[in-house]
Amino acid sequence: MTEHLTIPTPAGPFDAIADGPADGRPVLLLHGFPEAGIAWEHQVAVLGARGFRAVAPDQRGYSPGVRPERAAEYGVTELVGDVLAIADELGWSRFDLVGHDWGGAVAWWTAAEHPGRLTTLTVVSTPHPGALAHALRTDQDQQLRSGYLTEWRQTSTERRMLANDADALRRMFEWRVPPSRVDEYVRRLSEPGALTAALNWYRAGRPGGEIGKVDVPTLYVWSTEDVAFGSTAALDTENWVTGAYSFQMLEDVTHWIPEEVPDVLTALLVDHLR
Template identity: 65%
Template sequence: MSVALGSLPCVTDHIQITTAAGVFDALAAGSPGDPPVLLLHGFPQAAIAWEHQVAVLGHAGLHAVAVDQRGYSPAVRPIDAVDYRVDELVGDVLAVADALGWAEFDLVGHDWGAVVGWHTAAAHPERLRTLTAVSAPHPAAMAAALREDEEQQLRSQHLSLFKERTAERRLLADDAAALRRIFEWKIPPSAVAEYVGRLTEPGALTAALSWFRATRWNVLPDPVSTPTMHVWGTEDPAIGSTAALSCGKWVTGPYRFEMVEDASHWLPEETPDLVTGLLLDHLR
């Protein structure tokens, strides 16, 4: 079945998902009972980064849900950085799936959402039908690149900067100029304004930065047996070719690598039709 992606209306519903950790905000499309797909956003975004994909997947007969993750959903915003360790983030994925009644599901992640996806697939392969990781490679591939590739070390300088106590002040100064520059003017200004507006709410940016501050770089997931697709843009300023091209070494199951020429880090919004088409093909 072919789908004219650009002609589809972007129709999604705002829902809330109640878990023991709190109530997550989410976007959804499709009918409960249809094949389930969970989509995870990265920093410094929100579930709306996946709005186009959620709408098209729902139109195609899937039950697609994109969730505002821990710290981004106002009702799930712990104060302590320790509450943003990766095991807590993986726990949120499973809790959301359980609340939706999903015993098995397809998992899609971008940026930090992809990192959570890799960890989820490694620790709980019995829950996932497929994994799609956009932009961020397997964390072990990234760790190796950080050790061995000087170019990747330069690309990743922001990781330590975001851990500094002054990060919030620097990112929000001058009408959040530095926060806006993260997107490199690659996505619509209206989307950037939405993200900036959310992160200027009290505590929101600190919660988002807690993902970096809680990270233990020596905690790496095992190789992944889940059928996996990794999508990477050749102009990604944060992820170089060393990490991207070596990612397959950490997948023992079926693996598909898609290189998007002349595209940067923000693929779901920068190339929405292309990413959606790849997703539809992979999920089928």
């Protein structure tokens, strides 16, 4: 049965959903933009039923209790620090980490900088940041796909995304996420300051250092119809993983893998965790 948790940390309290026995093998699942921990509702329930202890927090800015005003407070250092702080509060010295979209980027950085904390890594959609950076320098297709990044850093973005009953925000999901779920995301991001906090992930600036290769056992799942991430960075990601590596390509699926094909992704995830 899915539970709702409040996880206290030095940065503030994170809201989360969870399932599974308290002593089950720990799995932390990180959502992306513009979603919340409930993006993982299906995966959390299945993992819990299989004896894992699965927790999916609303990340920094998405949890009302951890919503700093300054964009600089949404940098990679802070986001990785949140992952470790949540795990520490849950009593997890090691855990399996799963991430999608921005949550995937945070998962890559966590694995690169703190490999001793992770049992396995699963990243959905988001290529390794090193592979993405290389593609942004060399691949015109990826440069075009990433054009939205400049636009979303502008201060007028919130107004545009929320205009006309958040039409622009709703269209982002490409009609591949259940309408009731999209309504919930829109409701949350329409709260004062919430969308600004979510967009501050993009406005925080680039990480201070270069990311290294990952030696944690890794599953990377990418879909051919992903509007944000092209094949160049996706296929190059294997060159950034020195540990055991599995690449799964899903045909005719968009960016919204966890909610568009929840059964397919969950089966891949469970197989990887085994």
